[in-house]
Amino acid sequence: MSATHPDGTGDASGTExxxxxxxxxxxxxxxxxxxxxxxxxxxxxxxxxxxxxxxVQFQLLARLAHAPGHLTMTQLADGVVYSRSGLTYQAGLLEKAGLITRSPSPDDERATLVTITDGGRALVARLLPGHVQVTRRMLFDPLSDDDLHHLGDIMTRVRDHMRAQPPRSAAPRKRRPKPPAPPPA
Amino acid sequence: MSATHPDGTGDASGTExxxxxxxxxxxxxxxxxxxxxxxxxxxxxxxxxxxxxxxVQFQLLARLAHAPGHLTMTQLADGVVYSRSGLTYQAGLLEKAGLITRSPSPDDERATLVTITDGGRALVARLLPGHVQVTRRMLFDPLSDDDLHHLGDIMTRVRDHMRAQPPRSAAPRKRRPKPPAPPPA
DNA sequence: TATTGTTATACTCTATAACTATA
DNA sequence: TATAGTTATAGAGTATAACAATA
Structure with a gap:
């Protein structure tokens, strides 16, 4: 976080x-x-x-609850964005809590199939009403049927547009290469 | 989260x-x-x-950049939700980076006034175009003028409604009380 | 006593890279 | 060689509680 060139030139406005x-x-x-x-x-x-x-954990469980059968880790991660290791971490927690199980896939020995347990389903079922209640109270109470229609329509188009976007090479700078330190001894 | 279908379990529907x-x-x-x-x-x-x-840091800077004068820590925290200590942490980073300064308030000796520096303004100005570009490419490109109008209108009402909501006593369970351990000897 | 802000600390989460094993 | 997943580890961020100073 460096204020790179703090040159006070007002280049925010549309001259770019x-x-x-x-x-x-x-x-x-x-x-x-x-x-x-x-x-x-x-x-x-x-x-x-x-x-x-x-x-995030709720999202993962909900995703599993809605899925027809099992999901691989990669399928589960898709759309929840973060790294594989992050998912492994969360899956570890959920498994320890007895909400999911992991087992090797018969189709592809590399893959891991994730299954929601009855306990997991029960938890989702138990949480969903409150979740829905909060959502309704916060989001939908002030909206008319027409608003709702518009909102759903608009955001669906936005979402589809976003999903269709290519990863975009426009990421100009990579984080920071950071030269590998020579191992001691 | 595939927007589309509700869910197979049916336990979301109105039996609660x-x-x-x-x-x-x-x-x-x-x-x-x-x-x-x-x-x-x-x-x-x-x-x-x-x-x-x-x-978060960008939000804080943007907030300061738009504010007429200085803001106290509490004012700055308001709306960015999290705890005081969290803000202190972020303010520490921003100050170390030379993007803001903190000084005691003359009105209230307890308060700390936060001021954005020229460097901070410059950084916001430098980032805003790209920020705006991403936003437009992701969010506004697929939207018509009419959509935009609806979206702004809808979300403004939602936001106002949310802001008007009382903290809601409906938080049934506190995290976990965790009895204070007696200090040793 | 209540409020403003800081500090200390513990914990959660995420990301990177190295690693194993399968394809 | 590429892919699926895990592990180790480091770093960022957040929350809680205790604290000091002021109102």
């Missing part, structure tokens, strides 16, 4: 070739993220309080 | 006393959180790559 967001877009963006952040916070509170689960 | 979400609401909710999660991830990547800032 790429058009900037207009105020309405910026406003919509800010209010969207703010609202979702508030919602997420409440949801996390509820899941933690009633089920001792983090949001 | 409180009305459950209907499939369309559930779908809208899932797709909303999924889309925002994807967006946030991209935004975080960009801020990290181009400015070595976390999203």
């Amino acid at each position: 070739g790429d058009a900037a967001l207009d105020p309405r877009q910026l406003g919509a963006y800010f209010v969207l993220t703010e609202a979702v952040s508030l919602l997420q916070h409440q949801v996390e509170q509820q899941l933690q309080a009633e089920g001792d689960l983090s949001y | 006393g409180d009305a459950a979400l209907d499939p369309r609401q559930l779908g809208a909710y899932f797709v909303l959180t999924e889309a925002v999660s994807l967006l946030q991830h991209q935004v975080e990547q960009q801020l990290q790559a181009e400015g070595d800032l976390s999203y």
